[in-house]
Amino acid sequence: xxxxxxxxxxxxxxxxxxRGLAVVAAAAASGCRVEELIGRSFRELSRDDVARVLARxxxxxxxxxxxxxxxxxxxxxxxxxxxxxLDLSRCIGCxxxxxxxxxxxxxxxxxxxxxxxxxxxxxxxxxxxxxxxDAYYEADAVPRPGHFYMPVQCQQCRKPPCVKVCPVGATWxxxxxxxxxxxxxxxxxxxxxxxxxxxxxxxxxxxPDLPADELNPSTxxxxxxxxxxxxxxxxxxxxxxxxxxxxxxxxxxxPVGARKFGNLLDPESEIRQVMERKRVxxxxxxxxTQPQFYYFYAT
Amino acid sequence: xxxAWPRILLGVALGGALLLEPGAARGADGGPAPLYxxxxxxxxxxxxxxxxxxxxxxxxxxxxxxxxxxVQDRFDHDAEHRWCLDCHDNADRDxxxxxxxxxxxxxxxxxxxxxxxxxxxRDWRVGVHGKRTGQWNGAKTYYLCVNCHDPHSPRFxxxxxDPRPQRPEEMGP
Amino acid sequence: xxxxxxxxxxxxxVLARGNRAYRAWVALLLAMIGxxxxxxxxxxxxxxxxxxxxDQVSWAFYVGNFTFLVGxxxxxxxxxxxxxxxxxxxxxxxxxLGELLAISAIVMCLLFILVDMxxxxxxxHLAPLLGTPHWPASLLTWDALVLNLYLAVNVAxxxxxLYRAWRGRPYDRRVVVPLVLFSIPMAVSTHTVTAFLYSGMxxxxxxxxxxxxxxxxxxxxxxxxxxxxxxxxxxxxxxxxEIKDEAISKVAELMAYAMFVNLFLLGAEVFxxxxxxxEHLLYTQYFWSGIGRHRALVPFAWTGLxxxxxxxxxxxxxxTRHHPVTLNLGCALIxxxxxxxxxxxxxxxxxxxxxxxxIYEYRPTLTEWLVATGIFGVGFLVFTALVKLAVPILSxxxxxxxxxxxxxPALAPGxxx
Numbered sequence: 001x002x003x004x005x006x007x008x009x010x011x012x013x014x015x016x017x018x019r020g021l022a023v024v025a026a027a028a029a030s031g032c033r034v035e036e037l038i039g040r041s042f043r044e045l046s047r048d049d050v051a052r053v054l055a056r057x058x059x060x061x062x063x064x065x066x067x068x069x070x071x072x073x074x075x076x077x078x079x080x081x082x083x084x085x086l087d088l089s090r091c092i093g094c095x096x097x098x099x100x101x102x103x104x105x106x107x108x109x110x111x112x113x114x115x116x117x118x119x120x121x122x123x124x125x126x127x128x129x130x131x132x133x134d135a136y137y138e139a140d141a142v143p144r145p146g147h148f149y150m151p152v153q154c155q156q157c158r159k160p161p162c163v164k165v166c167p168v169g170a171t172w173x174x175x176x177x178x179x180x181x182x183x184x185x186x187x188x189x190x191x192x193x194x195x196x197x198x199x200x201x202x203x204x205x206x207x208p209d210l211p212a213d214e215l216n217p218s219t220x221x222x223x224x225x226x227x228x229x230x231x232x233x234x235x236x237x238x239x240x241x242x243x244x245x246x247x248x249x250x251x252x253x254x255p256v257g258a259r260k261f262g263n264l265l266d267p268e269s270e271i272r273q274v275m276e277r278k279r280v281x282x283x284x285x286x287x288x289t290q291p292q293f294y295y296f297y298a299t
Numbered sequence: 300x301x302x303a304w305p306r307i308l309l310g311v312a313l314g315g316a317l318l319l320e321p322g323a324a325r326g327a328d329g330g331p332a333p334l335y336x337x338x339x340x341x342x343x344x345x346x347x348x349x350x351x352x353x354x355x356x357x358x359x360x361x362x363x364x365x366x367x368x369x370v371q372d373r374f375d376h377d378a379e380h381r382w383c384l385d386c387h388d389n390a391d392r393d394x395x396x397x398x399x400x401x402x403x404x405x406x407x408x409x410x411x412x413x414x415x416x417x418x419x420x421r422d423w424r425v426g427v428h429g430k431r432t433g434q435w436n437g438a439k440t441y442y443l444c445v446n447c448h449d450p451h452s453p454r455f456x457x458x459x460x461d462p463r464p465q466r467p468e469e470m471g472p
Numbered sequence: 473x474x475x476x477x478x479x480x481x482x483x484x485x486v487l488a489r490g491n492r493a494y495r496a497w498v499a500l501l502l503a504m505i506g507x508x509x510x511x512x513x514x515x516x517x518x519x520x521x522x523x524x525x526x527d528q529v530s531w532a533f534y535v536g537n538f539t540f541l542v543g544x545x546x547x548x549x550x551x552x553x554x555x556x557x558x559x560x561x562x563x564x565x566x567x568x569l570g571e572l573l574a575i576s577a578i579v580m581c582l583l584f585i586l587v588d589m590x591x592x593x594x595x596x597h598l599a600p601l602l603g604t605p606h607w608p609a610s611l612l613t614w615d616a617l618v619l620n621l622y623l624a625v626n627v628a629x630x631x632x633x634l635y636r637a638w639r640g641r642p643y644d645r646r647v648v649v650p651l652v653l654f655s656i657p658m659a660v661s662t663h664t665v666t667a668f669l670y671s672g673m674x675x676x677x678x679x680x681x682x683x684x685x686x687x688x689x690x691x692x693x694x695x696x697x698x699x700x701x702x703x704x705x706x707x708x709x710x711x712x713x714e715i716k717d718e719a720i721s722k723v724a725e726l727m728a729y730a731m732f733v734n735l736f737l738l739g740a741e742v743f744x745x746x747x748x749x750x751e752h753l754l755y756t757q758y759f760w761s762g763i764g765r766h767r768a769l770v771p772f773a774w775t776g777l778x779x780x781x782x783x784x785x786x787x788x789x790x791x792t793r794h795h796p797v798t799l800n801l802g803c804a805l806i807x808x809x810x811x812x813x814x815x816x817x818x819x820x821x822x823x824x825x826x827x828x829x830x831i832y833e834y835r836p837t838l839t840e841w842l843v844a845t846g847i848f849g850v851g852f853l854v855f856t857a858l859v860k861l862a863v864p865i866l867s868x869x870x871x872x873x874x875x876x877x878x879x880x881p882a883l884a885p886g887x888x889x
Binding site: 040041044111112114118120129130131132133135152161164165166167168169170185186187188189190191193194195196197198199201202203204205206207228229230231232287288 | 518519520521525526527528530531585588589590591592594595597598603604605606609610611612613616669672673674675676751754822823825826827828829830
């Protein structure tokens with residue numbers, strides 16, 4: 001499961017070492033949760049180990065929130081490469097996508113507040129000029145005259161700089177295009193945040209503040225599973241939903257239908273139809289990140 | 300959820316009945332069935348079927364009506380040139396009609412809209428315009444034009460945005 | 473084994489004894505370390521929210537200090553090259569002090585990385601075999617590799633020389649010379665790799681410049697030797713260690729060249745940014761003149777530049793370069809100048825505005841200052857201890873029992889035994 005990265009070959013070596021001096025050394029260092037200190041990241045686990053790790057994660061999360069939490073490990077669907085489209089001529093900047101994302105994905109609510117989608121208000125006269133973007137606009141009604149709105153979230157790059165710079169391989173691109181983070185493997189060095197040109201990665205500066213009654217108990221190991229303090233997280237196209245055929249929460253919430261989602265390998269999918277009929281562009285194309293998130297103007 | 304006017308008008312009573320499988324239902328006048336599985340059109344509660352009041356053809360002269368004040372007050376869909384019976388069928392008020400005279404049920408109103416807004420209609424049919432829910436790789440529910448646009452006042456109404464994010468300066472320990 | 477225990481025992485005895493000034497200095501350092509430890513405990517409990525880093529500026533003071541200290545560590549090479557490559561004797565006698573400085577600086581570097589990590593207890597994920605180092609793609613794995621190697625080389629050389637000297641024997645050329653020669657590319661690569669860590673990030677135009685690595689090296693060759701020059705004079709006065717004037721003036725001369733190159737590269741960069749005036753100018757502008765009301769770094773920028781310029785003039789003119797007062801003033805100025813340039817001027821403007829154009833004005837919290845103070849305390853303590861040991865050993869006052877005390881200094885390389 002969750003193939004698509006290096007590491008499968010290292011299993012035997014690591015198993016060998018994992019039983020040896022490594023365990024002893026790390027156990028001495030902390031005495032708890034040895035498996036998280038050394039050993040293997042999620043994508044290197046065998047099938048049996050995955051089941052065990054998922055069960056353990058579900059147990060821990062249920063205990064943490066005092067209510068049943070499921071932790072899913074569904075792998076990528078064959079023949080699927082996800083693409084996302086955002087119609088800038090439709091978006092009105094209402095932030096319903098942000099609200100839906102927060103509700104779905106279990107980020108920290110306040111102190112720190114983490115939101116995977118940032119809606120930028122831009123001047124029509126300046127175009128996509130980030131130096132004059134404002135994410136903190138407040139208004140009685142949007143769209144405000146003279147402005148347009150550009151939501152930015154993880155662009156799921158084909159050449160993700162964040163994955164390249166991660167010193168421990170705790171983040172990788174799945175075969176269906178989703179860039180994921182193993183929250184139990186991330187060391188919190190924040191190299192990926194420096195490397196991301198889209199501000200798409202977010203850090204748990206403190207213990208996440210997620211009230212149990214706001215928790216979405218239906219989680220995926222690499223997605224909306226509640227995070228610990230000190231690790232990085234990001235948009236996963238709602239991996240817990242899309243791997244079961246559902247649309248991402250932001251797509252469903254958008255009141256103007258500006259958000260399009262589908263399989264890039266399926267010519268009938270909405271995203272492919274967008275690319276066929278409209279001219280799309282990607283953000284910061286000059287950086288060579290090759291996003292799988294396309295902006296377009298339908299009119 | 301924040302569709303400005305569907306929220307007011309959503310006809311709960313009709314919900315189940317009009318959620319149509321492609322080809323599974325016939326138009327009220329026996330015309331072609333709607334092509335797309337769609338959200339039910341948002342009627343004002345209690346107003347449909349229109350034949351509760353409108354029996355048989357009425358006066359086809361364009362005029363100010365004594366009834367439907369709310370609709371007439373907000374009607375700005377090319378109001379200068381158009382009035383009720385340009386879209387609503389005079390003989391059978393429970394359906395609409397195209398400019399050709401062909402009758403279409405409310406559940407296929409996109410055909411009527413598509414007469415003028417052909418570009419939007421083409422985009423809508425392939426999922427570029429408008430919105431779908433359901434499965435990205437399976438059964439989808441389409442939103443009809445009228446689920447998002449009030450046919451009598453189609454411009455999308457401004458919304459109050461959800462709260463702004465916290466500024467980094469506001470996030471103390 | 474017995475000999476090693478004897479050596480260790482001797483070391484402990486030396487460290488435990490000292491005059492008033494020494495005891496006061498150590499007490500001060502321990503107080504700094506204690507304060508830093510308390511501040512770090514606070515940060516560990518709350519998380520990095522105890523700092524003023526946020527998603528917008530996600531690396532800042534700690535990483536800036538790390539970068540500065542990598543430069544200090546690399547500076548030992550400025551002594552090593554003339555000493556060993558050109559076999560210049562006066563410097564050969566003090567080159568070990570450069571190595572001790574490098575050791576202390578790298579210890580501080582590693583600590584600054586550790587306190588910056590969100591999950592420091594997972595540091596083993598970086599280790600070969602035990603973890604999953606993402607090598608060779610991730611520059612941080614390279615950085616960990618070269619820093620630890622450079623640390624190991626310096627520890628090996630220093631330990632060998634000191635241990636041999638303690639036993640009254642000259643060091644083994646076959647061990648020391650290859651290691652010392654190896655340490656030259658290592659020193660260059662520690663700073664180069666650290667520069668690449670930044671310059672490889674296309675998302676941050678302020679860092680994404682090919683001039684960054686050369687600038688790092690140039691500034692490193694200013695800041696590190698500045699510490700050494702001051703140290704040489706202190707040791708000359710307080711201990712019997714003989715350090716020739718020639719050695720000091722040679723290092724000062726080399727520093728003058730390095731300062732010129734550093735200022736020249738800075739000028740080249742500033743010219744390119746302002747003259748072309750692309751959207752990437754913003755970051756440079758934020759540092760030098762601020763953007764609108766956001767001017768937090770502007771005083772630092774000009775103070776740093778003034779320090780560097782003044783130091784350059786003091787080092788350029790032979791009379792001020794040779795006069796002890798102006799020389800030491802120059803050392804202090806260049807140290808401050810580079811500290812500002814690397815600590816404040818590199819990391820923070822690189823992230824202000826952030827990648828989506830937002831300006832968050834970062835200033836370190838008290839916690840960050842205190843943790844940094846603690847780390848500098850550790851570094852100074854390590855350096856003090858190493859120098860405290862090295863001086864009596866090298867001057868022949870500390871010897872293994874059974875060897876004649878006061879034997880000629882063991883620094884001259886002996887023939888292979």
